[in-house]
Amino acid sequence: MVSLVTLLAMPLLVATVWSVLVSLAVCLHDVIRRRHVIPSLHYRESSLNARLLARCGLRNRVFSPSAWLTSSHVQTLAAAILPRGDGSSEVSFQREYLQMRDKGVVALDWVQSVEPRVKRKSTVLLVLPPVTGTAFTVSSLCCLATSRGFRTLVFNRRGHGGSVLTTPKLQSSADPSDLRQVVKYLRLRFPKSRLAAVGYGTGCGLLISYLGEFGSSAILCAGACVSPCYDTVERFSGSLRGMYDLVYLLKLKAVVLRHARALSAVLDIPQAMTAWSFRAFEERVYCKMYNYTGSVEEYWERNNPFRDVDDIAVPVLCINALDDPLCDAAAIPYDLFRCYPHFLLVVTDRGGHCGFLERFPFRSWADCLCLDYLEAVFEVTTRGYVTSSSASGHAPPTITRKHARSTI
Numbered sequence: 001m002v003s004l005v006t007l008l009a010m011p012l013l014v015a016t017v018w019s020v021l022v023s024l025a026v027c028l029h030d031v032i033r034r035r036h037v038i039p040s041l042h043y044r045e046s047s048l049n050a051r052l053l054a055r056c057g058l059r060n061r062v063f064s065p066s067a068w069l070t071s072s073h074v075q076t077l078a079a080a081i082l083p084r085g086d087g088s089s090e091v092s093f094q095r096e097y098l099q100m101r102d103k104g105v106v107a108l109d110w111v112q113s114v115e116p117r118v119k120r121k122s123t124v125l126l127v128l129p130p131v132t133g134t135a136f137t138v139s140s141l142c143c144l145a146t147s148r149g150f151r152t153l154v155f156n157r158r159g160h161g162g163s164v165l166t167t168p169k170l171q172s173s174a175d176p177s178d179l180r181q182v183v184k185y186l187r188l189r190f191p192k193s194r195l196a197a198v199g200y201g202t203g204c205g206l207l208i209s210y211l212g213e214f215g216s217s218a219i220l221c222a223g224a225c226v227s228p229c230y231d232t233v234e235r236f237s238g239s240l241r242g243m244y245d246l247v248y249l250l251k252l253k254a255v256v257l258r259h260a261r262a263l264s265a266v267l268d269i270p271q272a273m274t275a276w277s278f279r280a281f282e283e284r285v286y287c288k289m290y291n292y293t294g295s296v297e298e299y300w301e302r303n304n305p306f307r308d309v310d311d312i313a314v315p316v317l318c319i320n321a322l323d324d325p326l327c328d329a330a331a332i333p334y335d336l337f338r339c340y341p342h343f344l345l346v347v348t349d350r351g352g353h354c355g356f357l358e359r360f361p362f363r364s365w366a367d368c369l370c371l372d373y374l375e376a377v378f379e380v381t382t383r384g385y386v387t388s389s390s391a392s393g394h395a396p397p398t399i400t401r402k403h404a405r406s407t408i
Contacts, residue, residue, distance in 0.1 A: 044338055044340060048380065056369065065365075066359045069358070069359070070350050072350065075321075079352065079354055091111060091139045091142055095110075103167055107156040107161055108153050108182065110153045122193060123196060124150070125197070127145075127199075129155075130200055131201075134161045137200070141367045148371055150371070155179065157178065158178060159255060168289070174232075174303040174307075179206060196221050198224045201228075205228065211313075212307065213311070218314065221378065222377040223317070224319075224374060225319065229331070235331070267285060310340065314342060315344070316344070323350050351366070
């Protein structure tokens with residue numbers, strides 16, 4: 001016989017279960033409804049942007065991640081650590097070391113194509129990974145770009161990406177001097193090919209800084225940025241904001257430790273290792289390497305990637321997600337994109353940081369969009385290639401080449 005208490009509890013149990021089911025259904029409906037969203041576009045009206053939007057189909061181009069990929073953390077971590085199912089995990093790279101004017105060395109990882117798509121005049125695509133990334137980090141784009149006929153290579157900053165450090169100096173996040181010498185070298189090596197670049201994360205800052213500092217003589221025909229951060233002073237001036245910041249700082253420290261012998265001439269390595277904020281790390285590492293005596297705020301201002309943004313003279317695409325756990329969505333400068341005719345901003349609700357994965361086998365929506373955008377720029381403009389003499393105005397640096405094979 002059912003007790004009175006059980007009978008009285010039944011309606012409450014049914015109501016509770018019903019409420020939970022309704023709540024789950026509402027949440028699931030919201031997730032499904034919001035998964036298939038056309039990103040918002042921000043740009044200045046111009047004939048160039050109108051043609052680029054039409055060519056890329058951006059006005060009705062949907063970003064639709066699977067339900068389990070709607071979390072920003074899943075997107076960010078999956079893109080960073082999980083192997084892709086697009087063949088990128090088997091991409092082969094050949095490493096080339098270039099010596100800079102100050103005897104420093106940077107490494108270029110060239111994609112070794114097994115398909116006959118890459119031709120003598122194929123567009124050269126320079127990929128800039130995050131400062132803590134490697135060629136593996138951007139291998140998905142490298143694989144896709146090579147399959148579409150690009151001659152693809154990855155730029156590793158001096159001391160990064162497993163490369164050697166021959167000078168007591170690492171490259172700051174927005175110092176484009178090494179990148180400038182690499183671009184000139186590529187122009188000399190491929191004088192009849194277009195040059196373009198794609199940056200990821202902190203690699204975007206380096207690309208924007210380069211395009212702004214060198215303006216119409218930048219040699220590159222176009223650029224694309226995935227998950228750029230805009231307000232670096234605000235972003236890095238405070239304490240660590242969470243696990244992502246801690247991991248990023250630890251990776252930066254690992255680079256310093258790896259090259260402790262070369263850097264000990266200018267740095268107090270033990271003191272640098274005790275820094276537990278980006279501000280302290282910048283003061284004890286980069287300010288000392290660059291012999292900068294001002295405040296760290298002034299250093300950040302001088303290294304702000306957008307310091308010369310009004311001098312950028314080529315089309316640039318930026319892709320951001322509002323749920324990016326590393327870069328604050330509130331810092332996105334929408335007015336900048338509505339002011340300058342060379343810029344186009346694509347904003348999605350989801351995508352994490354450098355993620356934008358839609359479904360298994362983890363293909364990146366942003367990778368495809370970047371390549372579509374670059375191809376559209378080449379189609380709708382008459383910019384073509386620029387000869388080294390007219391682009392640089394003076395002879396390029398003498399750069400030595402060394403080869404070493406590596407497979408990622």
